Amino acid sequence: MALDSFSRAFAAWRPSGPSDYLAVSALLxxxxxxxxxxxxxxxxxxxxxxxxxxxxxxxxxxxxxxxxxxxxxxxxxxxxxxxxxxxxxxxxxxxxxxxxxxxxxIPPGDLLLQLFRASRDLTAKPLTVMAMRDQFGLPEEDMNVIYRDDSGINAKPLEGFENMDPKHRLMHNNHRDLHNLLSGSALDVMTARFVEIYSDQTRESQVVPKSQSSNKEWTQLPDLYEFLRDEMFQAACTALLGDHFFRLNPNFSSVFWEFDRNVMAYTRRLPRWLARRAYQVRDETIEALVRWRDHASEHYPIHGPEETKAEWEPFWGAKLMRAREIMLNDLAVSKTGKAVFDLGMLWATNANVIPSAFWALRAIIATPGLTERVLAETSSCFDEETGGVDIAALCSKPLLTSIYLEALRFSVGVTPARNLLVPSIELGPWKFERGSTLIANNWFGSRALGFWNTGRDLDSGKPEHPVDSFWAERWLEYPDDPASGPLRKPDASLYRAATKPRTIEDDANAKVVTTGTAGYFFPYGGGTKICPGRFFAKQEMMSAVAVFLREFEFELVDKEAADRIELDMSYFPAGSLPPKGKTAVRIRRRER
Incomplete structure (x- = not known):
């Protein structure tokens, strides 16, 4: 009765002035x-x-x-x-x-290290479900192969799954194949194939005609990133999927990178009517992979392990892809579902490493004297007669390794996510119950003020190399410089001396240091769920940058404009961030 009276009174009430409007606004x-x-x-x-x-x-x-x-x-x-x-x-x-x-x-630091050390009690399955269902579009009938598998990634199934058919253990079998076939001899063959294809592409590139090597004329490119991206992507896909993929799908590069630009639309689960083109281009990428699979199956049918012995062959490409075909056949995954799994593999092996490679190359070009130092450091890794590259030697070079690590620190915003397999865990004083999802992001640890070495303290009060800038030498410790190395040391007096310009001889005596960075630097995740493709990513990035520098000379068309190019935060927090804007360069073939 009283409520009815109040409702009638409120319905009959009319504001008489500004104070009444303020009162209503405050009430709302x-x-x-x-x-x-x-x-x-x-x-x-x-x-x-x-x-x-x-x-x-x-x-x-x-x-x-x-x-x-x-x-x-x-x-x-x-x-x-x-x-x-x-x-x-x-x-x-x-x-x-x-x-x-x-x-x-989970913030960067000790708690994050505790989380990674507790990997046996954690699973990344919910993140896998979200990625395969939302981002890559795995059909619902194929999602069941993921839903039903809670047996874990270890050889011994978790309690309650001891009698599960070993062939149905997707998480374990996938983890096993990725770790086994993205390391050792299989990795060596795939990387060698990538470098061979990539080197041939750069030598034969029509973007910079060979005739210019004699007259030394420059060609202007509107965007360095697009040039590097397309060259790396074609070589990486061919190394992974074989020689016939791009013959069957000549426009796949542009389709794939349009798919990549729409990643956040998929992860936010926008309906098709709100993102029609985004879903259309995803369908096109899947159709291209179905086309490749049909062709490979017709010319190189896989019935069992016998067909997976070769480390590489032209129809399926890397041994890994044939092993995955057997795994997906055992799971009775549909033809479309298999292509979606392939799309996930392609995205994981390209969408993160290629943007990071761009930031490494751009920093080398933009930093005076750095190109010459990298060329001098890596020259012994190239065989002039055969054109071959000693990948192991290349990936051990201090300066290039520091540039690789800095590119990851500078550009990667990956978000590992873990869920509990046990009733609860404790990280420090904090308790998390089963069902909890724990996340972290490499971005914030990589930019932690006071943790990273930022070079000398300038008279302006600002650091010489802020955490949000790219410093090629950040990860190097020089014997004659106690202020060098990636971590900020407690003695502030070390950072008051003038910076000494580094030479080729200094680089040869430098040591790459990563000790103490684990809780703040985890571009590949951590624990037992760490990215199994990290070895190929490192070799791909370092060899691509070294080959590009050896083949081409670069000049920034407008250094001030290039310096204003920022990381594209619209990709955060999905992984490596590409540039927001175009970096125009002049390019010509290098005389050797």
């Missing part, structure tokens, strides 16, 4: 203000009492809108939002609710 905003205040206070209280009470759930990141929680802030600017929360919570994990997902963000 009150629930959101109260929600934010309560979640803020709860988060602050849990954070500040963590040392007194162990075994607590981490605090929530505050939010204002019940139901949506942290969704809007995270969706609008995931990097900025996470950065602000990390600043607020410091070394304390915090809980986020984004759409239907609830997860805990």
């Amino acid at each position: 905003l009150l629930p959101f203000l109260l929600t934010y205040t309560l979640t803020y206070i709860k988060g602050y209280w849990i954070k500040t009492t963590r040392s007194k009470h162990g075994g607590r759930e981490p605090p929530p990141a505050p939010y204002a809108i019940p139901g949506l929680a942290n969704t809007i802030g995270f969706a609008r600017d995931p990097e900025g939002y996470l950065r602000r929360m990390l600043k607020r919570f410091g070394e304390v994990p915090f809980r986020l609710i984004v759409g239907p997902y609830r997860f805990y963000h």
Whole structure:
């Protein structure tokens, strides 16, 4: 009765002035203000009492809108939002609710190392489900091969799955094949094939005609990234999928990179009517892979292990792809489903390493004297008579290795995600229950102020090489320089001396240092679930950069404009970030 009277009175009420409008606005905003205040206070209280009470759930990141929680802030600017929360919570994990997902963000440092050390109690399956279902579009009937497998990645199945058919253990079999066939002799053959194809491509490239090697005229390219990207991608795909793939799919490169530009549309699960072109281009990539599979199966049918003995052959390419064909046949995956698994493989082996290779090459070109130092360091790795490359020797060179590591530190924003297989785990004073999703992001550890060496302290008060800049020598320790090395040392006086220009002789005596960086630098993830393709990625990136520099001379058309090119944050937090904008260069063949 009283409620009816109030409703009638409110319906009959009419605002009479600005004060009434303010009162109504305040009344409407009150629930959101109260929600934010309560979640803020709860988060602050849990954070500040963590040392007194162990075994607590981490605090929530505050939010204002019940139901949506942290969704809007995270969706609008995931990097900025996470950065602000990390600043607020410091070394304390915090809980986020984004759409239907609830997860805990683990800050860089010791807690993250504890998480990686607890790998046996964790699984990456939920992330696999999201990637295969949402990003790559695995048909629902094929998703069942993932849903039903909770046996873990180890040779011994987890409790309750001891009697599972070994052929149906997708997670273990996939983990085994990737680790076995992306290392050792199989890796050596695939990398050698990549370098051979890539070297041939650069020598025969029509973008820079050979006739220019005599007259030394420059060709202007509108975008260095696009040139490097397409050359690397074609060589990497051929090394992985064989000689016939691009003959069957000549436009695949442009289709694939358009698919890559739409990754966030898929992961956000936008409906087809809102992202029609995004889904159309994904369908085109899958159709291309189905076409290749049909051709390979017709000319090189695989019935069992006998057909997987060759390390490489022209129809299926790498031994890994034939081993995966047997695995997917055993799982009765559909033809389309197999192509989707292939798409996931292609994306994982290209979409991260190629942007990072661009940032490495761009830094070399833009830094005075660095091209000459890299060429001098790597010259002994090339055989002038055969055109071959000693990959092992190349990947051991200090300066080039430092550039490779710095490219990963500078450009990678990968997000490992783990779920619990056990009832609970504790990281420091924080307790996580079964069903919890724990995430971290390499981006923030790679930019942790006070942790990384930023060079000398300038008179302006700014560091010589800030954490958000590319410094080719950041990972090198020089015998004559106690201020060198990747980590900031506690003695501030070390950073007051003037910088000594480095020489080819200095580089030869330098040592690459990674000790102490693990909790802050994890571009390939960590623990037993660390990316199995990291060895191929390293060899591919370092050899591609070295071959490019040996074949071509580069000049930036406009250095100031090139310096303004930023990382494209629209790709965050899916992995390596490509450039936002085009880097114009002049290019010509190098005289040797």
